[in-house]
Amino acid sequence: MTHEVIMAGFGGQGVMSIGQLLTHAGMEVGLNVSWYPSYGPEMRGGTAFCHVIVSDEFIGSPLVTSPTDLIIMNRPSLDKFEQTAASGASVFVNSSLIDREVKRDDIKAYYIPANDIANRLGNVRVANMVMFGAFLACTGIAPVDVVELCFKEMLGPSKAHMIDVNRKALREGMKLVDK
Amino acid sequence: MAQKVLIKGNEAIGEAAIMAGCRHFFGYPITPQNEVAEYISKRMPEAGGCFLQAESELAAINMVYGAAGAGARVMTSSSSPGISLMQEGISYIAASELPCLIVNVMRGGPGLGGIQPSQADYFQATKGGGHGDYRLVVLAPSTIQEMIDLIVEGFDIADQYRNPVMILADGMLGQMMEPVVLEPKKRIERQLPAKDWATTGCDGSRPRNVINSLFMIPEQLEQRNLILIDKYKRIEQNEVQYQSIDIEGSDVVLVAYGTMARIARTVAKKAKELGISVGILRPITLWPFPYDAVAAIGDMPNVKAVFSIEMSAGQMVEDIKLGINGKKPVYFYGRTGGMIPSPNEILDYICDVLEVR
Numbered sequence: 001m002t003h004e005v006i007m008a009g010f011g012g013q014g015v016m017s018i019g020q021l022l023t024h025a026g027m028e029v030g031l032n033v034s035w036y037p038s039y040g041p042e043m044r045g046g047t048a049f050c051h052v053i054v055s056d057e058f059i060g061s062p063l064v065t066s067p068t069d070l071i072i073m074n075r076p077s078l079d080k081f082e083q084t085a086a087s088g089a090s091v092f093v094n095s096s097l098i099d100r101e102v103k104r105d106d107i108k109a110y111y112i113p114a115n116d117i118a119n120r121l122g123n124v125r126v127a128n129m130v131m132f133g134a135f136l137a138c139t140g141i142a143p144v145d146v147v148e149l150c151f152k153e154m155l156g157p158s159k160a161h162m163i164d165v166n167r168k169a170l171r172e173g174m175k176l177v178d179k
Numbered sequence: 180m181a182q183k184v185l186i187k188g189n190e191a192i193g194e195a196a197i198m199a200g201c202r203h204f205f206g207y208p209i210t211p212q213n214e215v216a217e218y219i220s221k222r223m224p225e226a227g228g229c230f231l232q233a234e235s236e237l238a239a240i241n242m243v244y245g246a247a248g249a250g251a252r253v254m255t256s257s258s259s260p261g262i263s264l265m266q267e268g269i270s271y272i273a274a275s276e277l278p279c280l281i282v283n284v285m286r287g288g289p290g291l292g293g294i295q296p297s298q299a300d301y302f303q304a305t306k307g308g309g310h311g312d313y314r315l316v317v318l319a320p321s322t323i324q325e326m327i328d329l330i331v332e333g334f335d336i337a338d339q340y341r342n343p344v345m346i347l348a349d350g351m352l353g354q355m356m357e358p359v360v361l362e363p364k365k366r367i368e369r370q371l372p373a374k375d376w377a378t379t380g381c382d383g384s385r386p387r388n389v390i391n392s393l394f395m396i397p398e399q400l401e402q403r404n405l406i407l408i409d410k411y412k413r414i415e416q417n418e419v420q421y422q423s424i425d426i427e428g429s430d431v432v433l434v435a436y437g438t439m440a441r442i443a444r445t446v447a448k449k450a451k452e453l454g455i456s457v458g459i460l461r462p463i464t465l466w467p468f469p470y471d472a473v474a475a476i477g478d479m480p481n482v483k484a485v486f487s488i489e490m491s492a493g494q495m496v497e498d499i500k501l502g503i504n505g506k507k508p509v510y511f512y513g514r515t516g517g518m519i520p521s522p523n524e525i526l527d528y529i530c531d532v533l534e535v536r
Contacts, residue, residue: 020356024185027358035185035356039211040294060445061438062355065521 001031001056003139004064006081008049009073009094014128017154018071019050021132024150025142026054034062047077054141069139071131073114074098082107092135094127110134110177117172123162126169133173144174183358188323188348189214192282193222194361195330196254201280202228203253205242207235207261210294211350212284215256236261240268240281247277248390250377252334256282258350259300260291262308269343270309274392276376276407278337280330281315282346284353287517295517296350296438301494304347305466312404314411316344316418317465319436324359326352329463331363338371340414347465349490351438351519420463421472429458431529432476434499435488436462438519443488445522450529457529458482465495473502482507484532488525489513 005022007015019035026033036051051064066086072078073094082102085091089107096115112134118127129151136147148167155162186194192215196204204223206216216232223230233239239255246253257265262283272279285300287293304317316336320326326348333344378388394400422440425447426432435443440461447457460476462469476482485507487496496511503509512528514520530536 020185023356027183027185033185033358036351037354039350039354058444059357059441060448061442061519061522062351062357063442063519063521065523 003052003054003069003141004067004086005052005054005069005071006049006064006067006084007052007071007073008047008077008081009128011048013048013073014125015048015071015073016050018128018132019052021147021151021154022052022054022141024154025147028146028150029142031056031141032059034059036062047074047080049077049081069135071135072098073128073131075100078102090135090138092131094131096127110138112173112176114173118169121165121168121172123165126165129166129169130173133170134177135173136170137174137177144170181360181362183360185356185358186323186361187214187354187356188326189284189353190218191323191327191359192256192330192346192348192353193218195327195363196280196334197222197226197228198327198361198363199252199331199334201252201254201334202226203246203251204228204230204255205233205239205246205253206255206257207233207239209258209261211286211296211353212256212258212282214353215282215284236264237268240265240272243279243281244268244272244275244277247272247279248275248378250374250379252338254280254282256284258284258286259288259297262300262303266303266309269315270311270313271392272343273309273313273315273407274311274403275390276341277343277390278334278341279343280333280337280346281343282348285347285349287515293517294350296490296519297515297517298349298437298439298490299492299494299515300347301465301489301491304345305468305498313407314342314414314466316340316342316414316467317347318344319347319463319465320352321437321440321461323352323355323357324364327359327361328363332367335367335369335371336418338374339369340410341376342410342414347437349438350517415467418464419467419469419471421469422461422463423472424459424461425456426458426460426476426479428481429456430481431455431484431486431533432458432460432482433486433488434460434462434473434495436465436495439488439490442520442522442525446488446525446529449522449526453526453530453535455529455533455535462495468498468502470498470502473499474504477503477506484508484510486510486512486529486532488520490519491515
């Protein structure tokens with residue numbers, strides 16, 4: 001089992017955070033993991049992205065060149081990464097902000113109105129967690145209680161008030177794919 | 180077993196230094212290694228040490244020179260252009276036989292270059308960089324765990340031989356995160372000599388210690404050089420480290436270090452699916468270079484070709500050719516400027532050379 005994931009969006013949409021969350025959760029369930037961020041000019045105002053590999057095998061290159069999963073938060077990221085996806089890849093598209101569908105017919109698209117759901121929950125900043133919930137439900141990489149423990153730890157005491165809304169967002173995202 | 184934590188390479192460098200007993204850090208910001216100083220600026224005061232952001236790389240390396248001369252466990256960290264600025268100081272430190280740790284998280288060059296990962300400072304690190312006949316011990320980790328181990332060991336090597344040690348990493352190793360156990364795996368017991376040469380203040384109780392690299396009389400300077408040369412020979416005999424992976428019986432051998440050694444592992448896995456068996460030789464010490472291990476590949480009848488894969492225009496390949504000494508064809512594949520070769524393009528090149536498809 002190997003998931004090679006690219007998460008991408010505008011700076012501030014929380015793609016680095018959900019990347020770290022997946023990495024952390026993968027580590028907790030005993031898998032090999034790596035996380036590699038974009039740290040160049042793209043994160044200074046364009047498309048920020050990170051590469052996450054979760055595998056039961058040794059991880060050689062931490063670079064993801066043909067992702068098995070894409071979590072796409074904005075239109076420029078879809079334009080940038082759609083063609084890189086491996087055949088059969090799962091693509092999670094933030095349909096609240098992205099006004100087009102996936103063009104390729106050899107990849108499976110999930111349209112998640114992440115910003116709309118996050119707004120309904122009262123905080124647009126948890127849109128990333130809605131997307132991550134959908135991804136988690138689809139891949140089953142880690143149990144939801146492990147993921148919740150991880151983001152509790154990542155948020156820390158200073159952001160403890162954010163735990164509840166993140167948990168709700170994660171569960172809403174999971175529900176969307178269950179349907 | 181101790182608990183695994185998720186940590187960024189740059190932060191692991193900082194924590195490993197604290198773990199190794201380093202209590203003095205001098206540096207100047209540069210991407211992609213800024214988290215080293217950021218992390219240490221927080222941790223060093225907690226550990227009772229000194230973190231100082233200098234006004235330039237020149238100042239930073241000379242602060243390292245001073246602290247090392249006073250006997251402190253001291254380090255600096257920078258990236259390619261910053262390391263270039265430090266070369267004069269590094270030569271002085273080597274000439275004065277002072278122990279310290281220098282971290283280079285390499286980025287694309289030449290010039291100001293870019294900020295993406297590169298291995299184009301191999302020549303600079305292993306063949307001098309600064310002026311004069313001196314050597315750095317150059318250690319090249321390929322995982323964050325190994326980075327921790329080598330930083331701890333690097334400080335010990337520096338103290339044992341009174342020589343600067345360089346950790347040669349790259350932007351990918353600095354920026355990536357992976358799980359580590361925050362303790363060195365194995366600590367080789369080394370007899371570390373007392374720093375009785377340090378300028379600690381003698382109050383007239385002993386002859387003054389003098390740290391100096393200026394010798395105007397050629398006979399004296401040559402004597403100094405002979406002492407250094409003798410030391411470098413001992414290091415070459417005792418400190419070579421490398422890892423061999425599946426070399427016995429392989430069709431081709433990839434030689435790669437650091438990030439490229441990780442990519443080589445992925446190449447080997449993909450090659451196996453095509454029926455090509457790929458062995459990997461991973462130098463851990465770039466100086467002293469594992470020439471004997473490379474030479475041994477030259478005598479393996481099954482090996483058809485040796486490949487150096489690098490994020491450079493071809494630097495380590497020169498040492499590989501010296502080691503192979505004409506006994507096998509040596510090929511090179513590299514990308515530059517912050518481009519990271521993908522496993523597939525390397526595999527394509529290997530297939531082209533072997534004429535298999």
